[in-house]
Amino acid sequence: MTVDHLASLRQGTAALAELLARADLTVPVPSCPGWSLAELGRHTGAVHHWARAALSTDGPPALPPGPADDRDVPGAYADAATALLDALATTPADQPCWTLDRADRTAAFWARRQAHEVALHHWDARAALHRPASIDPATALDGIDEVLGMFLPRQVRLDRLPATADVVHPVPAESGAVLPVGSGDLAGAPVGAVAGPAEALLLLLWRRTDVSDDRLQLRGDRAAVAATLDRPLTP
Numbered sequence: 001m002t003v004d005h006l007a008s009l010r011q012g013t014a015a016l017a018e019l020l021a022r023a024d025l026t027v028p029v030p031s032c033p034g035w036s037l038a039e040l041g042r043h044t045g046a047v048h049h050w051a052r053a054a055l056s057t058d059g060p061p062a063l064p065p066g067p068a069d070d071r072d073v074p075g076a077y078a079d080a081a082t083a084l085l086d087a088l089a090t091t092p093a094d095q096p097c098w099t100l101d102r103a104d105r106t107a108a109f110w111a112r113r114q115a116h117e118v119a120l121h122h123w124d125a126r127a128a129l130h131r132p133a134s135i136d137p138a139t140a141l142d143g144i145d146e147v148l149g150m151f152l153p154r155q156v157r158l159d160r161l162p163a164t165a166d167v168v169h170p171v172p173a174e175s176g177a178v179l180p181v182g183s184g185d186l187a188g189a190p191v192g193a194v195a196g197p198a199e200a201l202l203l204l205l206w207r208r209t210d211v212s213d214d215r216l217q218l219r220g221d222r223a224a225v226a227a228t229l230d231r232p233l234t235p
Contacts, residue, residue, distance in 0.1 A: 001138035001174070005111040006088060008139060012118030013081035016044065019125050020074040029128040031208050037125055041073040042066035044121045045080035051110045051117075052080075052087045055097050084114060101150045116143045120206060127208075137174045140198035144172065147205045148179055151234045156183050160235075166228045169193040170201045181205070181229065191228065192220020205233055 025038035032040060046066045053061035067076045093108040101109055119135050120143075126133035135143070155161040167182035169190045174197070180186040194201065196216040203209040204216065211218050211226045218225055 001141055003112075003115070003138050003142045005108075005115040006085070008115040009088070009111060009118060010085055012115060012122055013048075013085065016041070016118055016122045016125060017074065017078040017081060019122070019129075020077055023125070023129060025070050025073060027128050029124050031124045031127055032121075036070075037128060038070035038073045040121055040125055040128075041077045042070075044117065045073070045077040047117055048077075048080040048084040048114060051114050052084045054099065055087055055091050055095070055107050055110060057098050058096075059098050061098075088114075100154060103150075112142070112146065115139070116146055119143065120208075123203070123208070135199045135202060137198050140202040141172060141174060143202045144170070144179060144198060144205065147202070147234055148181065152181070152183070155232055155234065160232055162231055164228055164231075166191045166224055168225050168228045170204070171195040172198040172201055174198050181233070190220065191224035192218060192222070194218050194225060194229075204229060207234075 020037065020041045023037055025036060027037045029035045029037060029040050043066070046064050050061055050063045067073055088107065088111050091107045093106060093111070095107045096105055097107055099105050099109040100113070119139055123133045123135055161183050163183055165184045165188065167180050167186055167188050167190045169178045169180055171178055171193055173195065180190070194204065194211060194216050200209060200213055200215040204211070204213065207230065210230065211222065
């Protein structure tokens, strides 16, 4: 499965902008403790501006604060999304720039990263409103690859992840691929495996759900699997 990251970002930002324009912005977002919908929109808009700035820098730009008044959040978010999409559409995918990934210092990184930023936070927002929320399988598989290929190694490198020798094998139903998770030797014998839809596994890696999710089938040492996954694998 392949993902058109710009198309995904365009659809995701439009959906989130519409939700923010219509929803009660004081609603709390349980999957982002301490946030309301206004804060979710403020944060995501600021990250869009940050990513756009990164396209033309060789170092990390400053993260802007966003609008002080919650009532200004929907409009500010829509503007930030438009500015990011315009910048990505006019920037060659292979243009060098600063990114979070030492192995990919090109503009294409930001199209992918922001597509997943929006997919996850749109899920957060819809879940907060008790509406059906979903992430399509192709996006979820790509998101899992991003976590395991970029975020998890970065968390280890930055000493943000408590060390453990345990390894867990997530297995997405859509691909059947075994995807080792751990902060040490990934070739070691796993303490267990978790199988299920890619969406559920992605949400598990981002700590939006846990191993008790009915969509997941767990094999092995349940406590060890839960402990290995319930760590800051992502920022």
